[in-house]
Amino acid sequence: MKIKKFSIGLTGLLTFFCTLYFGLSHAQTTSTWPNGQAVRIIVPFPGGASTLDSVVRAISPDMGKVLGVSIIVDNKPGAGTVIGVDATAKATDGHTVGGVANSFTVNQSLVKNLPYNLNKDLQPVILMAKTANVLAVRPGLPVNNLKELIAYAKKNPGKLSYGSFGNGTTAHFAGEMLKSQAGIYVVHIPYRGQGPALTDLLAGNIDMMFGNLPDFLPHIKSGKLKAIGTTYLTPAPLAPEIPTIAEQGFPKFETDSWYGIVAPVGLSRDAVDKVNSAINRALQDPAIKKSFSERGIEIIGGTPAKFGEHIQAEIAKYAQIVKASSMTID
The missing domain is CATH 3.40.190.150 (Bordetella uptake gene, domain 1)
Structure with missing residues (x-):
């Protein structure tokens, strides 16, 4: 009987140590992620x-x-x-x-x-x-604020175009929201990224675009683009001098890029x-x-x-x- 008890005890002990070993091994594998891999x-x-x-x-x-x-x-x-x-x-x-x-x-x-x-x-x-977004237009467009832009768009339905950096992006969303709230029709031109769209805006191939303020601000300051409004409900910290769209007659207009x-x-x-x-x-x-x-x-x-x-x-x-x-x- 003593030998039998010892055998059962040894089996249980071996099971315990095996469980502990594999448990620790798994924990070690998990805790060392990423295991030297990029x-x-x-x-x-x-x-x-x-x-x-x-x-x-x-x-x-x-x-x-x-x-x-x-x-x-x-x-x-x-x-x-x-x-x-x-x-x-x-x-x-x-x-x-x-x-x-x-x-x-x-x-x-x-x-x-x-x-x-x-x-x-x-x-x-x-x-x-x-980041905040900004609505910018090409310099040759005869508008200087949101009121003038909306009036111009209503006089020229379907003749203005706005770019975005792809379907479903912030620029697309903001453009459609402005069209809906202002009651204007502007043609959407989607691009594969903000870079190509911004290049075409600077070249005058499209008329306007919502984009990330940090990327547009140098062109706004140099006069290559005209800023119409930023998209926070309060002035954007990076450019508080640019009026918000909200304060230009659309108090609920708010977008950002996250x-x-x-x-x-x-x-x-x-x-x-x-x-x-x-x-x-x-x-x-x-x-x-x-x-x-x-x-x-x-x-x-x-x-x-x-x-x-x-x-x-x-x-x-x-x-x-x-x-x-x-x-x-x-």
């Missing part, structure tokens, strides 16, 4: 053609230092960011996250048959920053938390804070849960406005 950030805009791209590239060096690996920025533009976001949702390598902007939530109401399910295929990581990071739903919680922590730390780097401030980029940061709440609020907001404005994809 982390890829998919940006759904062309390289150098969006503020999201510049924000991601600005934080990447510090983020890489915290994680101890290289950060690879992979631009996958097209289809109003759907191509890039879909690539993020379908990534299975365990080392891919993706940048998103307002279009990520606009597309929920605007695009039929999205190839991914926002709530089932993706998870929030962090809301990094935001920039966040999401991950495939299969990425582990440990990895998500590490990416979140690394980006939060990068956003507090004095050089980045100074650079962003000078460019009118407001740092946000925070938890994945906080970004998740923001995403759901944005989906609800844009769904209501898309329905009210009868906004469609051109």
Whole structure:
């Protein structure tokens, strides 16, 4: 009987140590993510053609230092960011996250048959920053404020055009919202990113465009573009001298451009938390804070849960406005 008891005890002891070993082994594997492998950030805009791209590239060096690996920025533009976001949702390598902007939530109401399910295929990581938008027109257009622009558009229905950096982007959304609220008809011209659209606006090939204030301001100051109004309800910190659209007769007109990071739903919680922590730390780097401030980029940061709440609020907001404005994809 003593031998039998000893055998049962030894078996139980071996089982305990095996369980402990594999448990610790799994924990160690999880806690050492990214295990020396590079982390890829998919940006759904062309390289150098969006503020999201510049924000991601600005934080990447510090983020890489915290994680101890290289950060690879992979631009996958097209289809109003759907191509890039879909690539993020379908990534299975365990080392891919993706940048998103307002279009990520606009597309929920605007695009039929999205190839991914926002709530089932993706998870929030962090809301990094935001910027004000500005409505600018080509210098040759005979208008200097919003009242004059609306009057001119009403006298010339369908003869004016506005550019955007893709269907479903902030510029598209803001343009359609202005058309709806002002009762004007302006032709929408979508581009593959803000860069090409801005180039055509500067060349006079399109008449006007909503864009990220930091990118437009140098051209406004040089006289190559005329500013009509900014899109915060209060004056934009970067250019308080430019009147808001809200104070020019449209008190509820408000848009901004925000920039966040999401991950495939299969990425582990440990990895998500590490990416979140690394980006939060990068956003507090004095050089980045100074650079962003000078460019009118407001740092946000925070938890994945906080970004998740923001995403759901944005989906609800844009769904209501898309329905009210009868906004469609051109």
